[in-house]
Amino acid sequence: GAVVSQHPSRVICKSGTSVKIECRSLDFQATTMFWYRQFPKQSLMLMATSNEGSKATYEQGVEKDKFLINHASLTLSTLTVTSAHPEDSSFYICSARATEAFFGQGTRLTVV
Amino acid sequence: QKEVEQDPGPLSVPEGAIVSLNCTYSNSAFQYFMWYRQYSRKGPELLMYTYSSGNKEDGRFTAQVDKSSKYISLFIRDSQPSDSATYLCAMSTSYDKVIFGPGTSLSVIP
Numbered sequence: 001g002a003v004v005s006q007h008p009s010r011v012i013c014k015s016g017t018s019v020k021i022e023c024r025s026l027d028f029q030a031t032t033m034f035w036y037r038q039f040p041k042q043s044l045m046l047m048a049t050s051n052e053g054s055k056a057t058y059e060q061g062v063e064k065d066k067f068l069i070n071h072a073s074l075t076l077s078t079l080t081v082t083s084a085h086p087e088d089s090s091f092y093i094c095s096a097r098a099t100e101a102f103f104g105q106g107t108r109l110t111v112v
Numbered sequence: 113q114k115e116v117e118q119d120p121g122p123l124s125v126p127e128g129a130i131v132s133l134n135c136t137y138s139n140s141a142f143q144y145f146m147w148y149r150q151y152s153r154k155g156p157e158l159l160m161y162t163y164s165s166g167n168k169e170d171g172r173f174t175a176q177v178d179k180s181s182k183y184i185s186l187f188i189r190d191s192q193p194s195d196s197a198t199y200l201c202a203m204s205t206s207y208d209k210v211i212f213g214p215g216t217s218l219s220v221i222p
Contacts, residue, residue, distance in 0.1 A: 006155070034209055043200060043214040044156070093155050100146055101202070101210045106155040 003027055004096050006104025013084055013111055021079045021107045023094030029074035030096035035067075038091040038106075050077040084111040115139055118201055118213030127222050131188040135201035135213045138182065142203040142211075145177050147186045150198045150215070159199075160186065191220045 003026040013019050023033055031052045036044040048069050049057040056069035066088075068080040077096075081088055093106040118135045125131055133147075143164055148156035160175035162168050162184075168175045174187040184203075188195055201213040 032208075043212045046209055046211075049209055091153070095210065097210075100144070100158055100161040101204075102158060103148070103155040106153070108153065 004094065004102045004104045006094050006107055008107060009105055010108045011110070013109070015085055015111055016083055018080055018082045019084055019109060021081075021092055021094070021109075023077045023079070023096070023104050025075045025096040025102075028096070028098050030077075030098075031074060032097060033071060033077040034095040034097075034101070035069060035077075035079050036093045036095065038093060044093060047079075081109065084109070086111045115211050116201065116203060116213040118216055120214050120216060122217040122219060124219045124221060125191055127191060127193060127220055129191050129220075131191050131195070131218060131220075133186040133188075133199050133201070133216050133218070135184050136182055137184075137203060139203075139205070139211075140179070140182065141205045142179075143206065144204045144210075145175070145184050146202040146210070147173075147175055148200040148202060148212075149195075150200060152197075156200055193220045193222050196220050 005024045007022045033050040035047045038044050047062045050069045050071040052071045058064045071077040089111045094104045095101045116137045145162045147160040150156045162175050162177050165177045165179045172189045176185040196219045198215040198217050200215045202210045204210045
């Protein structure tokens with residue numbers, strides 16, 4: 001299947017700092033990528049849809065100024081968690097679609 | 113009513129058993145149906161992908177979609193301890209956002 005690479009896999013940051021997570025589709029071009037958040041023992045919750053060359057579409061309740069998404073090319077989307085707080089600690093996963101959806105390995109963010 | 117419903121389990125079976133995992137959904141516009149396996153602290157791994165109704169088989173895995181009943185299933189034959197994971201059903205209307213079920217936790221006991 002197609003490969004989606006996400007980096008970093010794990011990050012610990014101090015409260016108030018910003019963290020950038022990268023998502024790359026390695027063997028196909030993705031005009032649309034998706035960012036999910038997953039809390040322990042819960043399912044994936046869609047945060048936003050990232051469109052190449054245009055603004056992201058955020059789900060209801062997701063702060064667009066806090067979770068900045070940039071989709072600069074057909075193979076790269078980034079999620080920046082700005083002014084991170086401990087409640088932002090979670091597992092963040094990106095996805096890119098060909099026909100099926102493929103997922104990155106996820107990023108475990110811990111804000112201390 | 114949630115868009116996608118799935119029994120969270122946990123489901124525990126002996127090694128070699130046939131496992132049946134199911135989801136129901138409410139949106140009749142869903143056309144793409146997927147099953148993912150997720151190990152702890154890892155991203156979801158695509159297992160099966162089906163478009164519209166019907167059956168699809170891949171090795172020990174069989175996916176079934178019944179659009180008339182809004183019901184999908186994943187069968188695992190000859191289950192192995194390495195199959196122990198959380199299984200997520202997912203579906204979408206087109207090349208759009210994917211909606212996930214809450215996942216079923218499966219343990220295969222040696």
